[in-house]
Amino acid sequence: MIDLRVRERPDLRPTAAAAASNGQTDIVLMARGLSFWYGDTQVLDGIEIDVPGRQVTAIIGPSGCGKSTFLRCFNRMNELVPGTRVEGAVVFGGRQINDRAVDPVEVRRRIGMVFQKPNPFPKSIYDNVAYGPRVNGFRGSMDDIVESSLRRAALWNEVKDDLKKSGLALSGGQQQRLCIARALAVEPDVLLMDEPCSALDPIATTRIEDLIRELCEQLTIVIVTHNMQQAARVSDRTAFFTVTDAGCGILVEHSETQKLFTSPADERTEAYITGRFG
Amino acid sequence: MKETAEPPPALGAALTPRKRRAVTERFFQLLFFTCAAVSVLTTAGIVITLLGETIQFFGEVPVLDFLTGTRWTPLFASQHFGVLPLVNGTIAVALVAISVAVPVGLLTAIFLSEYASVRLRSVVKPILEVLAGIPTVVYGYFALLFVTPILRGVFPQTQIFNVASAGIVMGFMILPMMASISEDALRAVPRDLREGAYALGATRLEVVTRVVVPGALSGVLAAVILSVSRAIGETMIVAIAAGLQPRMGFDLLSSMETMTAYIVQVSLGDTPQDTIEFSTIFAVGTLLFVMTFVMNVLSDFFVRRYREAYE
Ligand SMILES: Nc1ncnc2c1ncn2[C@@H]1O[C@H](COP(=O)(O)OP(=O)(O)OP(=O)(O)O)[C@@H](O)[C@H]1O
Ligand SMILES: [Mg+2]
Numbered sequence: 001m002i003d004l005r006v007r008e009r010p011d012l013r014p015t016a017a018a019a020a021s022n023g024q025t026d027i028v029l030m031a032r033g034l035s036f037w038y039g040d041t042q043v044l045d046g047i048e049i050d051v052p053g054r055q056v057t058a059i060i061g062p063s064g065c066g067k068s069t070f071l072r073c074f075n076r077m078n079e080l081v082p083g084t085r086v087e088g089a090v091v092f093g094g095r096q097i098n099d100r101a102v103d104p105v106e107v108r109r110r111i112g113m114v115f116q117k118p119n120p121f122p123k124s125i126y127d128n129v130a131y132g133p134r135v136n137g138f139r140g141s142m143d144d145i146v147e148s149s150l151r152r153a154a155l156w157n158e159v160k161d162d163l164k165k166s167g168l169a170l171s172g173g174q175q176q177r178l179c180i181a182r183a184l185a186v187e188p189d190v191l192l193m194d195e196p197c198s199a200l201d202p203i204a205t206t207r208i209e210d211l212i213r214e215l216c217e218q219l220t221i222v223i224v225t226h227n228m229q230q231a232a233r234v235s236d237r238t239a240f241f242t243v244t245d246a247g248c249g250i251l252v253e254h255s256e257t258q259k260l261f262t263s264p265a266d267e268r269t270e271a272y273i274t275g276r277f278g
Numbered sequence: 279m280k281e282t283a284e285p286p287p288a289l290g291a292a293l294t295p296r297k298r299r300a301v302t303e304r305f306f307q308l309l310f311f312t313c314a315a316v317s318v319l320t321t322a323g324i325v326i327t328l329l330g331e332t333i334q335f336f337g338e339v340p341v342l343d344f345l346t347g348t349r350w351t352p353l354f355a356s357q358h359f360g361v362l363p364l365v366n367g368t369i370a371v372a373l374v375a376i377s378v379a380v381p382v383g384l385l386t387a388i389f390l391s392e393y394a395s396v397r398l399r400s401v402v403k404p405i406l407e408v409l410a411g412i413p414t415v416v417y418g419y420f421a422l423l424f425v426t427p428i429l430r431g432v433f434p435q436t437q438i439f440n441v442a443s444a445g446i447v448m449g450f451m452i453l454p455m456m457a458s459i460s461e462d463a464l465r466a467v468p469r470d471l472r473e474g475a476y477a478l479g480a481t482r483l484e485v486v487t488r489v490v491v492p493g494a495l496s497g498v499l500a501a502v503i504l505s506v507s508r509a510i511g512e513t514m515i516v517a518i519a520a521g522l523q524p525r526m527g528f529d530l531l532s533s534m535e536t537m538t539a540y541i542v543q544v545s546l547g548d549t550p551q552d553t554i555e556f557s558t559i560f561a562v563g564t565l566l567f568v569m570t571f572v573m574n575v576l577s578d579f580f581v582r583r584y585r586e587a588y589e
Binding site for chain 2: 131
């Protein structure tokens with residue numbers, strides 16, 4: 001495979017100096033005044049959020065309030081949709097990443113994503129996991145990275161005897177864990193998850209939730225969920241988004257999960273978590 | 279559940295009386311059936327005529343001689359009925375056409391489906407359709423009067439009628455079909471898969487080469503097979519630009535006769551009907567029919583495979 005990329009690849013890792021001057025070394029991701037448009041329709045307005053490292057941050061809110069759109073700002077996936085526009089800053093490890101000078105490919109390598117519907121490639125389990133390392137020019141033992149990624153995604157024991165089997169031949173829950181393994185194989189610092197359990201049954205959901213708790217010891221997780229119990233179960237912090245009458249998503253409240261669910265500061269949050277919101 | 283057990287009488291009264299609807303219903307059913315029957319009968323008629331004449335022909339010429347002979351001289355005093363030179367010519371032209379149409383068509387399809395903006399696409403697509411709408415006789419003269427002189431400029435030994443010129447121009451004739459079927463196949467690859475690859479840090483080129491094209495492979499293969507089938511059956515361009523000399527070998531700068539060109543030559547010539555010379559065209563026609571039929575069945579098989587793949 002010839003690499004045709006002729007692009008500057010700035011190092012996104014925060015320098016020690018930057019981290020020190022920052023003071024708050026544990027904030028991995030930040031959004032500052034983040035607004036977003038699909039064509040002329042604004043769907044996010046002035047989002048400000050700090051995401052601490054090695055924790056799980058949940059994003060909840062009514063359907064259509066822009067949770068997915070917001071999540072996809074972090075790995076610049078929205079750029080793939082023609083006619084979109086971002087204002088404000090997304091900061092990762094002290095560096096603004098929604099900037100022309102920053103290669104989105106590099107951003108996505110460092111900030112992985114798991115989607116709502118499991119989307120394994122129509123390839124073998126092995127090739128699914130090896131895809132990321134391969135496109136990122138990984139040199140080393142592919143077998144090792146495939147095995148360790150599958151182990152981290154708690155899938156190894158179920159598939160180790162047949163890694164040549166198609167990823168599509170797995171159950172929904174296994175497919176989603178395969179997608180998590182695939183994301184982990186690139187060794188990202190952050191994992192974005194957009195309703196990763198919404199297509200799964202309760203048992204598969206529990207397995208993924210357990211996995212999220214294990215993974216957050218090594219990386220930072222931001223998860224969008226419709227399920228408030230799930231947010232309460234898996235997250236350390238929760239952000240509540242809502243949608244204004246103009247159809248624009250805003251961040252209402254962001255605090256420790258326990259606090260948000262037991263003593264919300266905003267009445268809109270309270271209305272939502274007690275089920276008084278449509 | 280209890281309330282719905284007996285519908286209110288007003289609902290029943292609103293229904294159209296069955297009888298009138300039934301008559302129109304039957305009329306259209308009959309109309310559709312007749313139209314479908316016409317095309318089925320036509321096909322059957324063609325196949326039966328073709329087969330009948332072919333069987334007669336093989337009463338006089340052994341099938342094996344026909345299929346394995348390398349000399350085709352039915353119109354000369356010393357008659358030989360080996361069809362291989364015609365098959366050779368057909369394959370030679372088709373190969374040239376395919377080596378133009380497949381790469382250019384596939385790259386066009388990739389460009390349209392993965393790279394072009396909506397606006398650019400809305401310009402390129404109609405141009406391709408125009409290309410597809412040009413009558414083949416125009417392509418034929420384009421090959422003879424424009425491409426051949428250029429070839430002769432580069433390779434002086436090029437004959438006036440030659441395989442290369444006809445094949446190249448035929449490639450451009452097939453290109454729109456190749457591009458449009460491949461594009462459909464590429465577009466059928468779910469967005470989920472592309473996003474999954476992008477999210478792993480793949481570049482656009484990597485997404486295209488390692489997810490989209492492999493995902494669309496059976497559709498692309500179907501397009502290739504249909505293109506081959508089209509190239510084998512194409513008549514006008516070869517009759518005008520490739521010449522009428524049955525010849526073995528792959529000297530692309532020389533003249534060769536294809537199966538279709540031979541059929542045109544005999545049907546337009548002064549060969550008397552009811553002679554063995556004349557009935558050769560039915561044998562050649564049957565062979566041509568079998569070849570394109572097999573191609574179409576194959577491509578159907580691949581199309582069905584890629585439709586199933588993502589459902
Ligand atoms: N590709 C798109 N083009 C145009 N508008 C879009 C697009 N994707 C989303 N939108 C709109 O942007 C708004 C936010 O959508 P988004 O998917 O981010 O909401 P969400 O909070 O994730 O909803 P859900 O909980 O249903 O997943 C919605 O009004 C939606 O209609
Ligand atoms: Mg969503």
